[in-house]
Amino acid sequence: MTYGATAGVDIGGTKIRAAVVTADGEVVASATAPTPRGGAAMLDVAAGLVDRAVAAAGRGMGHGAGSGVGSGAGSGAGRAGVTAVGVGAAGVVDPVTGEVLAASDSFTGWVGTDLRAGLASRTGLPVTAANDVDAFLVGEATWGAVRGVRSAAGIALGTGVGGALWLDGALYRGAGAAGEIGHMPGFGDAVCTCGQRGHLETLASGRSVERRYAEAVGAEAGVGGVSAGVVPGSASALGAAEIEALARAGDPAAVRVFADAGHAVGSAVLVVAALLDVGHVVVGGGLARAWDLLEPALLARLREAPPVSGHPVEVRHAALGGDATVVGAAALARRA
Ligand SMILES: [Zn+2]
Structure with a gap:
C-alpha cells in the first residue's frame, strides 16, 4: 500500500533521486538522473523524477497503464496516494521561504532558487524544503541509526x-x-x-x-x-x-x-x-x-x-x- 505515502527528493551535485516512501519509511519506487546545470533545469529534472517514481509506485499497486500519472499536476487520488513532496537539497535552504541561500561554486545558478514554490508548481503537490544533510538526519532519526x-x-x-x-x-x-x-x-x-x-x-x-x-x-x-x-x-x-x-x-x-x-x-x-x-x-x-x-x-x-x-x-x-x-x-x- 502506498496510501498516505509521500515523495522524497535528494538533489546533489552529481545526481538527483526521487522516491515514493510509505508512512513506515519503505521506499516503494524510485528514479534517478544526472544533475543538470542551472536551478530551473534541476527543478525540472526533480519534478520529472517525482512523476516517474509516482508512476512506478502506481504500477506497483496494480493501477497499470492509463492511470494518468506522469502527466504533470494531478490529484492525490491520481498519484498513487502521494500527498506531499519533501526535498533535501545541497546548499543552505531558508527554512521559511524554501529558497537556496548559499551553495558551493560547483552549483551553477542554484543560489536564489525557490525550491518550495518551484517544485510545488511543477508537481501540483505541497513541498517542504530542507538541506540534504538535514534530510539525512531526519531519515536516520525517524527510521535509522538514531531512531x-x-x-x-x-x-x-x-x-x-x-x-x-x-x-x-x-x-x-x-x-x-x-x-x-x-x-x-x-x-x-x-x-x-x-x-x-x-x-x-x-x-x-x-x-x-x-x-x-x-x-x-x-x-x-x-x-x-x-x-x-x-x-x-x-x-x-x-x-x-x-x-x-x-x-x-x-x-x-x-x-x-x-x-x-x-x-x-x-x-x-x-x-x-x-x-x-x-x-x-x-x-x-x-x-x-x-x-x-x-x-x-x-x-x-x-x-x-x-x-x-x-x-x-x-x-x-x-x-x-x-x-x-x-x-x-x-x-x-x-x-x-
Ligand atoms: Zn570552510
Missing part, C-alpha cells in the same frame, strides 16, 4: 562535510545552516574549499583525504623538488575509494589520512556534545563507508577527552545508506 533518540547530531562525510541537529525530537534549522560543522575552525592550517583555513572539512571530507594522501606521497617521494604542502596535480592523484583500498592493504599514508579524518570527526563530536549535550551522533556520507578505518581514531579521541558533563556521547554509523536523504525528505513532508 527514537531525543537529541542527536548528524555528520555527513561526503565530497565536503555537512552537519545537522535533531533537538528534542525535531530538526533544528536555525536560519538554515544550523549544525553546519564542516566549516568550523580549529582543525589545522590547510585552506578550505570556502577559502578560509583550518576547517573540519580540510581533514574529514573525501576531497581532503585525496589531497592529503597526494601530499603525503609527494612528500615521501621527495625528489624533483616536491615538498609537503604541494598538491601534485598529476594524473596519479587517487580517489577516496582507491585510498580506502590502499589503507585496507596496509599503506601507511592511506591509513594515516583516514585516522586523521576520524580523529578530526571525534574532535567535532566533542564540540557538539559540549555545546548541546546531545547523547548521540550519527555519521554518514560516502566517506563513512570506510567506517572501520575512521572509527578507531574517532573513539580514541572521545576517550582522550570525555565530555565534562559526564554524559558519554555515542557515535553510530548511519544505517540507511544512500536512502537516508530521500526517506528523510519524505518524512519531512509528512511532518509539515
Whole structure:
C-alpha cells in the first residue's frame, strides 16, 4: 500500500533521486538522473523524477497503464496516494521561504532558487524544503541509526562535510545552516574549499583525504623538488575509494589520512556534545563507508577527552545508506 505515502527528493551535485516512501519509511519506487546545470533545469529534472517514481509506485499497486500519472499536476487520488513532496537539497535552504541561500561554486545558478514554490508548481503537490544533510538526519532519526533518540547530531562525510541537529525530537534549522560543522575552525592550517583555513572539512571530507594522501606521497617521494604542502596535480592523484583500498592493504599514508579524518570527526563530536549535550551522533556520507578505518581514531579521541558533563556521547554509523536523504525528505513532508 502506498496510501498516505509521500515523495522524497535528494538533489546533489552529481545526481538527483526521487522516491515514493510509505508512512513506515519503505521506499516503494524510485528514479534517478544526472544533475543538470542551472536551478530551473534541476527543478525540472526533480519534478520529472517525482512523476516517474509516482508512476512506478502506481504500477506497483496494480493501477497499470492509463492511470494518468506522469502527466504533470494531478490529484492525490491520481498519484498513487502521494500527498506531499519533501526535498533535501545541497546548499543552505531558508527554512521559511524554501529558497537556496548559499551553495558551493560547483552549483551553477542554484543560489536564489525557490525550491518550495518551484517544485510545488511543477508537481501540483505541497513541498517542504530542507538541506540534504538535514534530510539525512531526519531519515536516520525517524527510521535509522538514531531512531527514537531525543537529541542527536548528524555528520555527513561526503565530497565536503555537512552537519545537522535533531533537538528534542525535531530538526533544528536555525536560519538554515544550523549544525553546519564542516566549516568550523580549529582543525589545522590547510585552506578550505570556502577559502578560509583550518576547517573540519580540510581533514574529514573525501576531497581532503585525496589531497592529503597526494601530499603525503609527494612528500615521501621527495625528489624533483616536491615538498609537503604541494598538491601534485598529476594524473596519479587517487580517489577516496582507491585510498580506502590502499589503507585496507596496509599503506601507511592511506591509513594515516583516514585516522586523521576520524580523529578530526571525534574532535567535532566533542564540540557538539559540549555545546548541546546531545547523547548521540550519527555519521554518514560516502566517506563513512570506510567506517572501520575512521572509527578507531574517532573513539580514541572521545576517550582522550570525555565530555565534562559526564554524559558519554555515542557515535553510530548511519544505517540507511544512500536512502537516508530521500526517506528523510519524505518524512519531512509528512511532518509539515
Ligand atoms: Zn570552510
